[in-house]
Amino acid sequence: MTRKDLLGIEELGREEILEILDTADSFHEIATRPIKKVPTLRGRTVINFFLEASTRTRTSFEIAGKRLSADVINISPSASSLSKGETLIDTARTLDAMAAECVIIRHNMAGAPHTIARLSSSRIVNGGDGAHEHPTQALLDALTIRQRKGRLDGLKVAIVGDIAHSRVARSNARLLTKLGSEVWLCGAPTLLPPSLDGMVSENRHLLRATSRMDEALDGADVIMMLRIQFERMSEPRFPSIREYCRYFGLTRERVARAGSDVIVMHPGPINRGVEIASEVADGPFSVILNQVSAGVAVRMAVLYLLLGA
Amino acid sequence: MSDLLIRNGRLVDPARKLDRIADVLVRDGKIAAIGGNAALNVPVFDATGLIVAPGFLDMHTHLREPGTEEAETIATGGAAAVAGGFVAVAAMPNTKPPNDNPSITSYMVAEARRSSPALVFPIGAITLEQKGEALAEIGEMVEAGAVAISDDGKPVMDSQLFRRALEYATMFDVPVIQHCEDLNLSRGGSMHEGVYSTRLGLKGIPSAAEDSIVARDIVLAEMTRSKYHVAHLSTRRAVEMTRQAKARGIRITAEVTPHHFTLTDAAVAEYDTNAKMNPPLRSADDVAAVREGIADGTIDAIATDHAPHHANLKMLEFDRAPFGITGLETAIGLTFTVLKLPIDHAVRMLSLNPQSILKVTPWGLFETSDAHLTLLDLNRSWKYDVTATQSKSRNSPFDGWDFTGKAVATIVGGRIVYRDTP
Numbered sequence: 040m041t042r043k044d045l046l047g048i049e050e051l052g053r054e055e056i057l058e059i060l061d062t063a064d065s066f067h068e069i070a071t072r073p074i075k076k077v078p079t080l081r082g083r084t085v086i087n088f089f090l091e092a093s094t095r096t097r098t099s100f101e102i103a104g105k106r107l108s109a110d111v112i113n114i115s116p117s118a119s120s121l122s123k124g125e126t127l128i129d130t131a132r133t134l135d136a137m138a139a140e141c142v143i144i145r146h147n148m149a150g151a152p153h154t155i156a157r158l159s160s161s162r163i164v165n166g167g168d169g170a171h172e173h174p175t176q177a178l179l180d181a182l183t184i185r186q187r188k189g190r191l192d193g194l195k196v197a198i199v200g201d202i203a204h205s206r207v208a209r210s211n212a213r214l215l216t217k218l219g220s221e222v223w224l225c226g227a228p229t230l231l232p233p234s235l236d237g238m239v240s241e242n243r244h245l246l247r248a249t250s251r252m253d254e255a256l257d258g259a260d261v262i263m264m265l266r267i268q269f270e271r272m273s274e275p276r277f278p279s280i281r282e283y284c285r286y287f288g289l290t291r292e293r294v295a296r297a298g299s300d301v302i303v304m305h306p307g308p309i310n311r312g313v314e315i316a317s318e319v320a321d322g323p324f325s326v327i328l329n330q331v332s333a334g335v336a337v338r339m340a341v342l343y344l345l346l347g348a
Numbered sequence: 349m350s351d352l353l354i355r356n357g358r359l360v361d362p363a364r365k366l367d368r369i370a371d372v373l374v375r376d377g378k379i380a381a382i383g384g385n386a387a388l389n390v391p392v393f394d395a396t397g398l399i400v401a402p403g404f405l406d407m408h409t410h411l412r413e414p415g416t417e418e419a420e421t422i423a424t425g426g427a428a429a430v431a432g433g434f435v436a437v438a439a440m441p442n443t444k445p446p447n448d449n450p451s452i453t454s455y456m457v458a459e460a461r462r463s464s465p466a467l468v469f470p471i472g473a474i475t476l477e478q479k480g481e482a483l484a485e486i487g488e489m490v491e492a493g494a495v496a497i498s499d500d501g502k503p504v505m506d507s508q509l510f511r512r513a514l515e516y517a518t519m520f521d522v523p524v525i526q527h528c529e530d531l532n533l534s535r536g537g538s539m540h541e542g543v544y545s546t547r548l549g550l551k552g553i554p555s556a557a558e559d560s561i562v563a564r565d566i567v568l569a570e571m572t573r574s575k576y577h578v579a580h581l582s583t584r585r586a587v588e589m590t591r592q593a594k595a596r597g598i599r600i601t602a603e604v605t606p607h608h609f610t611l612t613d614a615a616v617a618e619y620d621t622n623a624k625m626n627p628p629l630r631s632a633d634d635v636a637a638v639r640e641g642i643a644d645g646t647i648d649a650i651a652t653d654h655a656p657h658h659a660n661l662k663m664l665e666f667d668r669a670p671f672g673i674t675g676l677e678t679a680i681g682l683t684f685t686v687l688k689l690p691i692d693h694a695v696r697m698l699s700l701n702p703q704s705i706l707k708v709t710p711w712g713l714f715e716t717s718d719a720h721l722t723l724l725d726l727n728r729s730w731k732y733d734v735t736a737t738q739s740k741s742r743n744s745p746f747d748g749w750d751f752t753g754k755a756v757a758t759i760v761g762g763r764i765v766y767r768d769t770p
Contacts, residue, residue, distance in 0.1 A: 049547070128663040148665040149549040150619030157618075169667070171549025206549060233554075237546025273536045 040344040044156045044163040047172035048213040049240060056181070056214060062340035063182050063333070069106060070332060079347050080109035084139040087113045089166065091147040095307055095331070096166050096175070100143050103338035107347070112139075131155040140346050144168070162345045170204045170271060175341060176306055177210035179334040181218070183326055184261055186333070187302050192219030197255040197297075199225040199287060200265030200314050202248075203232050204272070207306045208265060212238050216245040224248045225255035226287065229276040230267075252287055259297040263304045264289050264315045280313055289315045294324060302326045350377040350719070350762030353388060357395030357723065361402050361713035362692045363700050372400060374719040377762035382713060393764070395723055398756060401695045402712040403435030403720030406676060407702040408500070408525075408579060408603060408651035411437070411468070414455065415444025420656040420740045422456065425676070426464025427738040428654070430766035432676040433755025435720040436467035437654075438706060440500040441478065448473035448484040453492035465758075465765035467720070469495040469708060471525065474513045478502045483513060490520045495706040498525035500579060501626070503561055505531055507568065514574035523575040523601070523705055526565055528586065529627065533557035538667050540613040540628040548616065550666065553628050559585040566593045569600055577705060578602040580653050582627040584637035591646040601705050602641075603649040606675060606682035607745070609638050615745060621662045622745040625655070626671035642687065648701040650694075652679050656741030674739050678732055678746045680724070684753030691726065698722075723757035730754050 040055060048056075069075055085104040089097050097113065104111035125133075131154070134142055141162045144152040149169030156163040167173040185191050196215050202208045202224045212222045216239045224231060224238070228250050232238055239246050249255050256262060267283070277283050294301060303315075303324045311317045320327060352374040359382065360367050366382075373381040373388070406429060412420035420428075422439075429437045439456060441447035447456065453470045460468035472489030476482045478499040486497055497517060503526060504510040510526075517524050534557040539545050541552020562578060566589055569576035578590060581602045593600045607625065612632050615623040623629060641647040655672025662669050683689050683698070699722070703710050711720040734747035758766035 126660060126663045127665050146665070148667040150666045153619050154665065169549050170551075209549060232546045233541050233552055234543045234546040237543040237548075240547070 045174055045341055045345065046153055046156060046163065046165045048174050048177050048210045049172065053217055056178070056218065059178055059337065059340050059344060060182050060185060062344060063336040066339040066343070067336045070335065075106050076108060077106065078108045079343060080104070080107040083109045083141070083346050085109045085111045085342065086134065086139045086142045087111060088134065088142050089113070089115060089145040091145050091167070093145055093166070096145065099331070099334040100166065100338050103335050103342055106335070107339055107342055109342065127151060127154060128158060131158045135159040135161060141342060164341060164345070167206055169206065171206050172210045173206040174210050175334070175338055176207050177214040178341070179330055179337040180211055180263065180304060180306070181214055182333040182337055183304065183330045184302070186329070187326060188260060191215065194220040194260040195223065195258055196220050196261040196263065197223045197225055197259045198263045198265065199252060199255060199289065201230045201267045202226045202265070203230050204268040205265050209238060211263065212246060216242040219245070221245045221247065223255040225252055226250065227277050252293060253296055256293055256296045259301055261302055261304065262289065262294070262297060265306070266308065266310055266314060284313060287314065289319050291316065291318055291322065294319055304330055306330070351375050351390040352719070352759070352762055352764070353390050353392045354395050354400055354721070355392055357398045357400035359400050359713050360691050360695055362696055363712055364714055366713050367692065372713065374762040377719055379713070379715055379717045379719050381715060393757065397725065399691060399724040399726060400713070401722050401724065402699040403758070403760065404433050404698040404722045405436040405438070405702040406434045406652050406654065406679065407438045407649055407706055409437040409439055409654040409676065410442065410656065410672070411439045412656060413443065413459065414452070418740070419658045422459045422468060423463035424738060424740045425654070426460065426466040426468065428674070428676040429466035430758040430760070431738045432678070433680045433722045433724065433758055434466055434676060435722060435758055435760045436469060438469045438471050438495060440471050440498060441473040442501050446473050446478050447471070447489070448476050448478065450485065450488040450492035453489045453494050457493040465760060467760060469493070469706060471496045471498050471500070473497065474499045474504055474524065475509065480504050480506055480509065483516060486516060487520055490522055494522070495708060496523045496525050496577070498527070498579065500525065500527045503527050503529050503531065507564060510565070511568050511572060514568055514572040514576065518572070518574050521575070521707065523577045525577045525579050526561065527579050528558045528561035528565065530557045530560045533560065538624060539616050540630045542613060542631055544613040544616055548619065555583040555585060555630065555634070558583050558627055559589070562586045562589050566598060566600065570596070570598045573599065575599050580605045580608065580627055580651065581647065582608045582630050582638065583634050587637045587641035587646055591641065591644070594646065601648045602646065603651040604638050604642065604647045605651060605653045606679045607673060609635060609642065610682050610686045611745065619666045620745065621664065621666055621669035622673055622743050624666060624669055624671055625653070625673055639687070642689070642697070648697065648705060650679060650683060650697045651702070652676055656739050657743050658741060659743070662743050672743070674737065674741055674744045676739065677737060678744060678749070680755050681730070681732065681749070681751030681753060682746070684726060685751045719759060719762040721759040722755055723759070724753065725756045726753045728752065728754040728756065
């Protein structure tokens with residue numbers, strides 16, 4: 040990979056995406072070894088700079104870095120200087136002066152990693168910025184789909200839930216349409232984005248939106264469920280959880296509308312009984328835990344491709 | 349004192365149906381004669397090849413004094429104004445404390461006399477502390493020098509209170525200037541809602557936030573027969589509604605900023621905080637509509653919404669950075685380079701119309717007028733360098749832009765307060 044940073048799926052080409060996924064496949068095997076460590080990034084420093092609560096992604100990056108023998112340092116919101124009034128740009132300069140090879144940034148505001156990337160000689164990986172992008176999530180989702188389906192083109196993928204506030208939906212819609220799959224965004228009209236044209240920049244004809252869940256699920260190869268992001272809402276977007284479940288909750292009956300070999304995904308954290316019924320989350324079609332293990336492999340691949348070559 | 353002979357310039361003053369090459373003689377700060385002049389014992393300014401126009405008035409600026417002097421002062425804002433060819437600015441009341449009472453108004457007037465090379469016309473608040481709850485002492489502020497009232501930046505959301513403000517203001521014949529933004533529709537937004545806000549994952553401010561208040565206010569202006577002015581109009585629907593309201597004879601005027609006729613929301617693409625302003629940069633269609641509104645006279649004035657912010661505040665995340673950019677020094681460059689506005693139309697939008705909207709004592713190219721003049725070189729090519737700005741702040745998206753057309757001298761009361769030579 041020739042780019043300095045990994046900030047979003049938007050700017051990645053098809054070949055770059057496949058390079059990351061192929062590399063991740065080759066790292067998958069390391070997780071099955073008794074000693075899950077290779078010396079590839081020995082002596083390199085990776086900073087996990089997470090300004091928004093995260094367990095899954097932070098831990099996944101930490102494990103990925105450590106399996107590659109990098110020194111991994113975690114900076115959490117309470118320990119960070121931003122809570123002491125430091126500007127983002129001073130934080131970026133400070134991180135830069137520490138000369139870490141790579142900084143993973145999660146921030147609750149869109150574009151923060153991009154601002155830091157412009158000012159920093161460290162390689163920046165976007166670990167999720169506001170409602171903008173979460174590139175490694177989309178990559179690990181793609182890896183999971185490819186492992187199960189053998190391909191990433193010609194599939195029907197339904198993404199259901201709070202699309203408007205979801206960086207996962209944006210990154211996934213961008214990646215999957217780039218690679219030739221049809222993506223259906225499904226949610227209440229109040230939870231769909233203002234402009235479908237802004238969701239993807241290529242293969243726009245592969246992106247559809249609907250507020251009828253049955254239409255999105257009909258014959259789907261992949262169902263991705265999303266959490267409702269109440270924390271990003273300044274006013275109510277639907278009347279009640281009860282009514283939300285009625286129209287957008289994934290039940291066993293609804294899964295039956297999809298293809299017989301459908302896979303059910305969720306980036307987590309899941310809210311059982313809200314967007315997904317327990318029997319579906321734990322059921323035979325669920326690949327939710329496979330996503331988690333794919334996450335470590337994808338993040339190893341990203342760190343390796345940015346730092347290791 | 350303040351005697352000057354401006355030689356051989358092209359005098360453009362459409363209010364006086366004037367467009368010819370002639371001399372202007374200034375005596376004691378006032379225009380004493382227009383026409384050919386014999387050699388006199390006064391300083392001569394050779395204006396050969398230059399436009400001589402009634403001095404430009406920017407009816408929408410934020411001078412930040414009192415209260416936020418680290419970003420701008422009346423002195424530095426005035427210096428930026430004259431460097432940009434403006435002989436006068438109107439100053440919005442969102443100072444700290446806000447200009448909602450005659451003592452602040454008087455302070456601004458006095459400080460401007462003391463320190464500013466440009467004339468400064470304060471605009472008083474509509475409501476106390478701009479809170480939208482109780483009327484400010486509008487009459488006393490007008491007596492202290494306020495030329496209009498506005499809660500700029502904080503629209504008056506309470507329709508009944510705004511109706512009362514419109515009614516009450518008729519007693520003093522001052523325009524009521526509204527920053528049109530439904531605060532419920534815009535809540536949490538940081539850029540125009542559309543393709544780019546979706547692409548960037550930023551919360552949008554829909555055009556409807558502006559349109560709905562323009563619509564409401566037009567109804568109220570008609571009902572109260574008051575003088576109503578739309579600040580920094582930015583959407584297609586707002587242009588259309590203003591056009592229709594004028595056709596119906598409602599006393600409505602409107603202004604546009606140079607950035608709204610120049611840039612679209614695409615400028616935000618790299619999360620550039622210097623592309624963050626309110627109203628936000630809109631779509632290409634809105635920019636086209638705004639330009640149509642300029643061309644057909646729906647929009648009366650070009651005003652900068654000069655909004656200096658200290659660099660520290662623009663170094664934040666896009667969502668946290670404040671709205672606003674500086675504009676005094678780039679307005680003329682954008683007007684002639686991007687808009688390519690004919691000179692007589694530019695003089696109307698930058699001088700004559702703002703003067704009549706604010707009902708200041710008029711100036712222009714006529715004998716007995718105060719000698720407030722802007723001298724332009726329409727062929728002058730130049731590059732804007734924000735590090736050389738007279739403003740205390742540097743939050744401009746136009747750094748490094750190439751322009752053709754520049755103010756080369758600014759004259760206030762017969763005194764050359766700014767002069768630029770190539």
